Amino acid sequence: MKTGPQRYPGASTAYWCQGRYPGSPMEVNVVVLHTTEGRSLPSYDGGALAPNLTAVPDFSLRRLDWFQHFDIDVSSxxxxxxxGxxxxxxLNVCQVELVGTCDPATHAKWEQANYAHIYWPKAPDWALTQLAEFLRWMHAEHGVPLTGPSAWPAYPSSYxxxxxxRLSASSWSAFKGVCGHMHVPENDHGDPGAIDFERLIALAEGAPIPSEEDDMPTAAEIAAEVVKQLPRATWLTDGLIKNVNPGTSEANPTLSPSQALANTEAVARRIDRRTADQTAQLGALSAAVAALAAGGGLDAAEIQAAAEAGATAALDRLGDALTEGV
Structure with a gap:
């Protein structure tokens, strides 16, 4: 029997599968988490392998875009x-596919290729928080307990x-709460691997949500970006470094190590100033948005998202600044 709201608020039905595969009505008391092992919304073989919902990361806006394929209380x-x-x-299951990977080998390959993706065992706070918001909604609207198995082993051990x-047949039949594909009997997949389930449930229960400032680049992140640029610096046999900056290399084809480090420090200081400016601008814009929205006729959430996207795009230019300065 279907009860409660059947569509997750904000989820797109652009890839609706229930018309082709009607499914069975049921009263959901379990959420099963999967990972797609890909970087975009899957086709699911035209719906033949589709879950109830898919969460697709939007890295520019730091949010999960939700696509719903079946009603909450319909089998997927x-x-x-x-x-037999x-x-x-x-069996009263709502299934969620998380776009990304739980496989450390796949994560390493994508990271080396600079492919944007989520490695769900180390998911960013914004992604884990928004997944937790879904679980909180499932708990409030459909009574799914915010509990689950104690063991969430890393892939490939989880395969x-x-x-x-993996639960026994009897344990699965009695289970209510949140689990992974790795826990379901008759299945062999090991997703979602070692997702931080304790943190996920804590967020769903109302633990403090990280502030936007937590997503601003730290000194460690800036240093990591510098290190990413270091392979471009060609060390010559006389202890000098080839200058790869096209704007200055003609006049100064080589740099001493001390000059290179001084340039790097200057770039880091410029990045720090740019970051501070962007933070101040975002704060001012947020206040302006709130004031405009209070006057009516404007959607504060949409304007706020656009503002944050602009700030994110500016921060993405940090790597360009490093390239210019090294």
Missing amino acids: RALRNLA GVETNT GNGAGQ
Whole structure:
């Protein structure tokens, strides 16, 4: 029996699958988390393998975009279900696919290629927070308990039942709460791996949400960006460094190590000033948005998102500043 709201607020139905695959009505008391092991919204074989919802990261706005494929209280199709065994897809389960990976090898490959992605065992706070908001909604509107298995082993140990985490048929039939694909019987997938389940549930229960300032680049992050540029500096046999800055290399084809470090320090100081300016501008713009919205006719949430996107784009130019200065 279907009760409660059937659409997650804000979720797009642009990729709706229930018309082609009607599913079975049920009263949800379980959420199963998957990872897609890809970087974009999957096709799900035209809906034949689709979950109830997919969460797609938007890195420019630091948010999860939600796509709903089935009603909350309708069975979806992302779990294996063997004939004659326990029910999986139809056992009061709402399934969520998280775009990204739980595989450390895939994460390393994508990171080396500079592909934007979420490695869910180390998901950024904004992604984990928005997943927690969904779980909080499922708890409030559908009574899904904010509890789950104690074991969330890392992939690939989680594949099959390599870490002993998979539920028995009887335990699965009695289970209510939040679990992973790795826990469902009759299945062998190991996603979502070692997601920070304790932190996720704490956020869903109302733990303090990280502020926007927490996402501003720290000194350590700036240093990491500098290190990413260091391979571009070619050390010559006489102890000098080839100047790879096209704006200054003709006049100064080489740099001493001390000059290179001095240039790097100057770039870091410029980045620090730019970051401070962007923070101040964002704060002022937020206040202006609130004042304009109070006057009516404006959507504060949309304007705020645009403001944050502009600030994020400015911060993304940090790497360009480093390239210019080294």
